[in-house]
Amino acid sequence: MARYELVKRSVALITLTNPPVNALSSAVRHAIAKSMEHALNDPKVTAVVIYGENGRFCGGADIREFAGPLRGPPLVPLLDAIEAGEKPVVAAIEGVALGGGFELALVCHYRIAHFKARLGLPEVTLGILPAAGGTQRLPRLIGIPAALELITTGRHISAQEALKLGIVDQVTEQNACEVAVEFALRAVAKPLSSRRVSTLTTPCPPDLDALLEAVTMQVKKKARGAMAPLACVQAVRAAATMPYSKGIKRESELMATLFNSGQARALQYCFFAQRTAGKWTLPSGAQWNNSKPREIRRAAVIGLGTMGRGIVVSLARVGISVIAVESEKKLLETGKQMVIGMLERDAKRQGVSASLNLLKFTLSLQDLKDVDIVIEAVFEDMALKKHVFQELSKVCRPATLLCSNTSGLDVDALAGVTDRPHLVVGMHFFSPAHVMKLLEVVCGPRSSSETIATAMSLGKRMGKVSVAVGNCPGFVGNRMLKPYLDQATFLLEEGATPEQIDKALEDFGFAMGVFRMSDLAGLDVGWRVRKESGLTGPDIDPKNPPRRRQGHRYCPIPDMVCEQGRFGQKTGRGWYMYDSPGGTNAKSDPLIQNLLEMYRSRYGIQPRNISDQEIIERCLFALANEGFRILEDGIAARPEDIDVIYLFGYGFPRHRGGPMFYASMVGLERVLERLEHYHQAHPDVPHLEPSPLLKKLVACGSPPVQNWREHIKTMHSHL
Numbered sequence: 164m165a166r167y168e169l170v171k172r173s174v175a176l177i178t179l180t181n182p183p184v185n186a187l188s189s190a191v192r193h194a195i196a197k198s199m200e201h202a203l204n205d206p207k208v209t210a211v212v213i214y215g216e217n218g219r220f221c222g223g224a225d226i227r228e229f230a231g232p233l234r235g236p237p238l239v240p241l242l243d244a245i246e247a248g249e250k251p252v253v254a255a256i257e258g259v260a261l262g263g264g265f266e267l268a269l270v271c272h273y274r275i276a277h278f279k280a281r282l283g284l285p286e287v288t289l290g291i292l293p294a295a296g297g298t299q300r301l302p303r304l305i306g307i308p309a310a311l312e313l314i315t316t317g318r319h320i321s322a323q324e325a326l327k328l329g330i331v332d333q334v335t336e337q338n339a340c341e342v343a344v345e346f347a348l349r350a351v352a353k354p355l356s357s358r359r360v361s362t363l364t365t366p367c368p369p370d371l372d373a374l375l376e377a378v379t380m381q382v383k384k385k386a387r388g389a390m391a392p393l394a395c396v397q398a399v400r401a402a403a404t405m406p407y408s409k410g411i412k413r414e415s416e417l418m419a420t421l422f423n424s425g426q427a428r429a430l431q432y433c434f435f436a437q438r439t440a441g442k443w444t445l446p447s448g449a450q451w452n453n454s455k456p457r458e459i460r461r462a463a464v465i466g467l468g469t470m471g472r473g474i475v476v477s478l479a480r481v482g483i484s485v486i487a488v489e490s491e492k493k494l495l496e497t498g499k500q501m502v503i504g505m506l507e508r509d510a511k512r513q514g515v516s517a518s519l520n521l522l523k524f525t526l527s528l529q530d531l532k533d534v535d536i537v538i539e540a541v542f543e544d545m546a547l548k549k550h551v552f553q554e555l556s557k558v559c560r561p562a563t564l565l566c567s568n569t570s571g572l573d574v575d576a577l578a579g580v581t582d583r584p585h586l587v588v589g590m591h592f593f594s595p596a597h598v599m600k601l602l603e604v605v606c607g608p609r610s611s612s613e614t615i616a617t618a619m620s621l622g623k624r625m626g627k628v629s630v631a632v633g634n635c636p637g638f639v640g641n642r643m644l645k646p647y648l649d650q651a652t653f654l655l656e657e658g659a660t661p662e663q664i665d666k667a668l669e670d671f672g673f674a675m676g677v678f679r680m681s682d683l684a685g686l687d688v689g690w691r692v693r694k695e696s697g698l699t700g701p702d703i704d705p706k707n708p709p710r711r712r713q714g715h716r717y718c719p720i721p722d723m724v725c726e727q728g729r730f731g732q733k734t735g736r737g738w739y740m741y742d743s744p745g746g747t748n749a750k751s752d753p754l755i756q757n758l759l760e761m762y763r764s765r766y767g768i769q770p771r772n773i774s775d776q777e778i779i780e781r782c783l784f785a786l787a788n789e790g791f792r793i794l795e796d797g798i799a800a801r802p803e804d805i806d807v808i809y810l811f812g813y814g815f816p817r818h819r820g821g822p823m824f825y826a827s828m829v830g831l832e833r834v835l836e837r838l839e840h841y842h843q844a845h846p847d848v849p850h851l852e853p854s855p856l857l858k859k860l861v862a863c864g865s866p867p868v869q870n871w872r873e874h875i876k877t878m879h880s881h882l
């Protein structure tokens with residue numbers, strides 16, 4: 164767990180050996196304690212270097228240990244002892260020094276960083292704070308404003324920035340360990356008192372109170388209900404106003420309030436869920452670690468609308484040459500200018516030149532003969548997409564992968580019109596595709612494991628969080644959206660307003676309530692889907708009972724809004740009104756209030772007061788209930804996959820863990836009871852009927868979300 168050796172006859176080299184990230188597990192802490200004791204007591208040793216094996220200094224505390232009882236030597240006294248020692252200790256930082264790893268470096272008397280190293284205190288993203296002295300030492304070293312920013316955001320910084328801030332003493336392009344050993348030898352005779360960061364006086368700005376107040380307000384606004392960022396501000400305040408001995412106690416008190424909180428559990432769950440999601444597996448036994456992806460050098464994107472443009476940019480950013488295809492000259496020119504503009508802005512931000520030579524724009528599919536992969540991003544119309552796929556079959560070489568950026572159409576039907584169904588897969592990007600991190604990789608029944616592996620690995624290369632899902636209308640994300648949206652509009656009928664529903668969801672932590680989100684996405688998209696599914700439009704049988712379609716409750720209010728040409732932000736009017744088309748400042752619109760009142764009076768609906776609790780329960784339990792059905796149907800392999808999709812694609816608050824984790828935190832029994840209650844009150848809403856999997860899990864004693872997989876295993880998989 165830590166190797167101890169004597170180098171250059173007098174330097175004790177302690178190397179952390181806990182792959183993959185040298186996390187500070189209890190065994191590692193134990194080994195460091197023993198090694199330090201040995202080094203301090205051995206008269207031959209004049210200095211110490213701490214280093215991490217395999218080019219990674221230390222990824223921090225072992226997060227997996229947080230779920231169980233705390234064992235092994237506690238970190239704070241161990242770190243205090245290193246700092247207090249009478250022999251110089253030098254941290255040799257390669258790779259990462261994060262969280263407890265950074266705090267370990269802070270107690271060393273000197274820090275040498277490799278020029279590619281990254282440092283940071285990401286604890287806030289895990290719902291806790293840097294409670295191994297980080298909140299007390301960092302402000303003493305770099306001052307309050309810079310420390311506040313790093314601790315409340317968890318941002319990783321480069322070695323160069325760390326040098327500028329005064330966190331590291333030297334940045335090197337050589338082997339950091341060798342440089343640190345030489346550095347340690349030179350440090351031997353120098354006094355250590357000024358190198359013990361905990362003994363420094365925190366440099367404070369004159370307007371400390373105003374600064375802390377401003378940061379608190381800013382953090383509150385951004386945190387959307389997350390507790391850890393606020394606790395971080397309070398801990399840094401202690402560093403400014405208390406001696407270290409008291410500050411460290413305050414840090415530990417604040418940590419105690421966070422450590423076992425539901426938010427910390429949710430955020431730590433998200434950390435692992437995100438990593439689990441990449442590990443796809445098929446019933447055939449093919450999986451992420453036994454299926455080799457193809458190498459992708461040349462790609463093509465068809466369609467230069469908003470989605471296509473974002474996809475081109477995402478590909479070009481990672482050095483893949485792209486041929487972008489449009490059907491008309493004007494559209495091609497507009498798309499080209501937008502893509503170039505986006506890449507140039509990107510390059511300017513990074514201080515490099517834009518890699519425009521990777522791009523080619525064309526009107527002809529014939530140019531796609533030699534590409535490795537095609538991503539189709541044309542209008543969401545099955546007939547059009549089928550035509551494109553038929554043409555691609557004729558033009559592209561037989562080994563070219565054909566992918567569709569459809570947001571919900573049948574990927575297998577597209578595969579069926581090609582000469583290579585095994586090379587067809589869905590790649591569902593989220594808008595704007597160059598910004599949003601989520602990618603649903605939609606596996607059709609005929610997609611080969613190599614095809615899936617290639618799409619997943621391409622997603623990762625583009626910096627996306629890729630999740631493999633099965634093929635069904637709407638896949639995972641959009642399929643779950645329907646019951647969520649339905650509940651929101653039913654609540655409108657019953658007496659709520661868009662503002663009230665949005666506020667309840669935003670107070671819950673969503674970046675945007677459902678109506679503001681719909682205005683942003685464009686209301687016409689859903690309207691077209693409803694028309695295509697025979698739920699609305701001129702062909703609807705007038706004898707249809709009001710507010711019912713296909714035997715179930717139906718709310719026509721969204722159709723009525725669209726009939727008035729209100730498509731959301733892009734038209735300047737939707738559920739809200741905006742200053743102009745494209746505006747983003749949503750204001751209440753009296754016309755919508757009138758529409759709701761007229762609608763209710765036309766159908767004799769007596770509006771009632773609806774509590775925020777009912778809004779949350781009906782919207783979110785219906786959402787999770789569909790998630791259970793998706794698991795039952797084998798469209799998602801694990802609850803973690805669903806949660807990751809909602810966290811990265813739909814603005815679900817991370818400190819709530821995602822819809823499935825949230826349901827488990829509320830308690831599956833309670834979710835079941837509330838769904839039964841609402842289904843009884845609304846028997847014509849099938850989405851409120853509790854799913855069999857939910858009932859099964861409750862009957863099995865509501866196991867934690869990580870164990871649901873055992874209960875799903877036996878079910879049919881579409882993956």
Ligand SMILES: CCCCCCCCCCCCC/C=C/C(=O)SCCNC(=O)CCNC(=O)[C@H](O)C(C)(C)COP(=O)(O)OP(=O)(O)OC[C@H]1O[C@@H](n2cnc3c(N)ncnc32)[C@H](O)[C@@H]1OP(=O)(O)O
Pocket residue numbers: 183184186222223224225226227238259261262263264285286289292293294295418419422423435438439
């Ligand atoms: C009343 C109660 C009182 C309670 C009081 C409690 C007091 C307790 C005091 C304790 C004080 C501790 C203070 C310190 C806290 C911390 O340090 S928290 C951890 C902070 N560190 C991080 O957040 C870093 C997390 N890791 C990463 O960001 C990345 O993994 C990486 C290091 C940048 C590497 O990235 P990459 O190369 O892309 O690899 P990954 O795929 O992400 O990871 C590889 C595998 O390693 C696992 N892993 C990574 N980090 C950790 C970790 N810190 N702990 C455990 N495991 C980790 C990751 O899950 C991957 O695993 P596999 O998927 O199984 O391969």
